[in-house]
Amino acid sequence: MCIQQGNRRDLRVGRAWSDPVSLLTDWNHRWFIDQRHDKKEHHDLRLYFNWRWQRGSIIAGRLADANIGSVLLIEAGPPDEGIPAMMDISRLFELDSGTDWAFLTKPKKHSGRQITYSRARMRGGCGNHNDCAYLVPPEANFDSWRELGTDGWSGKDVRPYFEHLKERVTIEQRPERHLVSRAFIEAGVALGLPKVDFGIGMLTLNVHGRLRNSSSVAYLHPLTSLPPNLEIQTDTLVGRIKFIGSVASACLTGRGRIAAGREIIVCAGSIQPPQLPLSSGIGDAADLRELGIDVVHHSPGVGKHPIDHYSVPVIFETAAPVPDRHITPYEAIAMLNTTPGAQSVESQLQLGPTAGWVNGRFGDEYQASTPKRDLLLRSSRMSPEAGATGSENYLPRYLRRADNRPQLSFGRRSLRREYSARERFVCRRLGQTESFKRIVSKELLPGPDIIQESDLREYIRKNCQTYYHAAGTCRAGSANDPNAVASPI
The missing domain is CATH 3.30.410.40 (Cholesterol Oxidase; domain 2)
Incomplete structure (x- = not known):
């Protein structure tokens, strides 16, 4: 997702950070917008990572609504609007194989068995590919994250954002x-x-009757009513991010180079988050050099905590x-x-x-x-x-x-x-x-x-x-944790 320069405010991103709730509702949250930031200074890695495909639709819609500049949403898979089997949750198994990345586990040592790891390949991510179960984690889970160094993530901190989410997304009990x-x-x-x-x-x-109310449905549909500052480009796979120094400047795709005038935000699901950083030079420096990849930023924890x-x-x-x-x-x-x-x-x-x-x-x-x-x-x-x-x-x-x-x-x-x-x-x-x-x-x-x-x-x-609930491939932690890929700023 590329954001071009706007005339409202400057968006500063510090270290890579994965936030599952603040991005849904409040773009004035202190982690993301700092109006005191001098645009001429680039001391931090100015590439924002968010580890859910579903989040891309939400972020794009919220940024466009905030009118901070022009936004381009880049999606590797096909569009989702106007496809009955995709929108009708009761037709889940009618989706064709082109909408699933269908990753495989390594063969098990003794049995040779492999497990298919389904991940959605379409706009809206797994919200257009799963059974739309809506479960809010216990606050004790978030409290434990705070204790591990992720300030601002306690149960009390995140509770309001789940309430805000329900204002936009329809939640029904079967x-x-x-x-x-x-x-x-x-x-x-x-x-x-x-x-x-x-x-x-x-x-x-998160449905309305039999129809999905996924992130793309809730924040982007109908596509005929998109704000003029939001463009969506589907069937475009980003292979690498180009950096100028420590600043992300462009996405290199199979359809050409897409330059960003301001920020690049990556929403790569739960399995592929390390792929783009590693191929772009962010990861363990020794691993990258062994693969012949120029090191942009040494972050040894990338991909090492699934x-x-x-x-x-x-x-x-x-x-x-x-x-x-x-x-x-x-x-x-x-x-x-x-x-x-x-x-x-x-x-x-x-x-x-x-x-x-x-x-x-x-x-x-x-x-x-x-x-x-x-x-x-x-x-x-x-x-x-x-x-x-x-x-x-x-x-x-x-x-x-x-x-x-x-x-x-x-x-x-x-x-x-x-x-x-x-x-x-x-x-x-x-x-x-x-x-x-x-x-x-x-x-x-x-x-x-x-x-x-x-x-x-x-x-x-x-x-x-x-259970298809992968996490941790670019794990969060305190700023003092050398293996934490993401931390509060």
């Missing part, structure tokens, strides 16, 4: 119309889970065929603690009314039995500690690949720390309640014979899947 979702909720209540935010219930979605949390499926067979969904594949959810005294959500259970659509995607062993006869209940640990993967530095290596695409690597540490017996116990207990027994005939996977811890761990190794 009705309990699907018989499987109702049975799941009744089963959770029978086990003592409260039917509230912290408990079990139907997902809230985290995610795995999920593990428990699959049941229903006694009779069931509809695959009311609107979305995953409609009911349980948020719970499995450790006595825990103060924030530890685990998430999500139910798919049918698992047949995954076609083996959730592991080596699973194949759909009879169409519309399978239920998928997947569990995942939510805490950052439990969800951490190994910090293997995989990202510089993908610059050597001919297609320049990341090949992801997930470490064993997450597998050792994830999925205690408590999560598996809860999933199976839900399946044994009277509510579930009315529709479920048997457990398919892991299967009633898989009881021993060693057998369960082997099942997890063969069938675990990502």
Whole structure:
């Protein structure tokens, strides 16, 4: 995204920073606009990074509304307006392969198994590619970030921005119309889970009826009414950013060079944030020199802290065929603690009314039995500690690949720390309640014979899947942390 010079105020960006909420609402926030800045001085790295594709539409719309100058939104994928399968959330699986980057993990050492890591390739990012689940993290999560050095990110600090977001984005809760979702909720209540935010219930979605209310829909549509100072260029992949000294000056794309008169803001999703900095000379200096890339800025943490949390499926067979969904594949959810005294959500259970659509995607062993006869209940640990993967530095290596695409690597540490017996116990207990027994005939996977811890761990190794919640590839931290790529200014 390139911003040309305007006549309102000067926008100064210090160190690269990833802000998930302030950019949605308030461009006078102290981290981003400093009207005292002398434009002739360039002491800081004047390239702004934001680690979500969805955020690009929001930032572009907000900047254009603020009338600070002309804005060009550059999108690698196609446009999203006027495509029914993209806008109607119930038609999620009708999207063609050209709208998904479809990254792959490295083959596992012993099994050779690879996991497909879907990421949207279109304007609006994953908000036009996922099930539009709207979940606000517990304030305790943000408080822990502040304690790690990211001042201004406490739960109290960010709360107003979530409220502002709801003024622009429609948030709706799904009705309990699907018989499987109702049975799941009744089963959770029978086990003592409260039917509230912290408990079990139907997902809230950023939709209006069946139509997505993604970032591009909320902040850019209709495209015929875009402000005159905002231009959108789709199907344009940025390969590198050109610097003059430490100032980002232009984007080098497959369609030519695009110069910026003022700032460049990068919204690259959760997997690709390191790719553009590394190819542009921002990263570990030794790694860059080994690859023959001129060093613009030594930042050793780029690409060296990938985290995610795995999920593990428990699959049941229903006694009779069931509809695959009311609107979305995953409609009911349980948020719970499995450790006595825990103060924030530890685990998430999500139910798919049918698992047949995954076609083996959730592991080596699973194949759909009879169409519309399978239920998928997947569990995942939510805490950052439990969800951490190994910090293997995989990202510089993908610059050597001919297609320049990341090949992801997930470490064993997450597998050792994830999925205690408590999560598996809860999933199976839900399946044994009277509510579930009315529709479920048997457990398919892991299967009633898989009881021993060693057998369960082997099942997890063969069938675990990502939750598609990657983070940390350009992690935030205090200004004194040499491995923090982003920090408050």
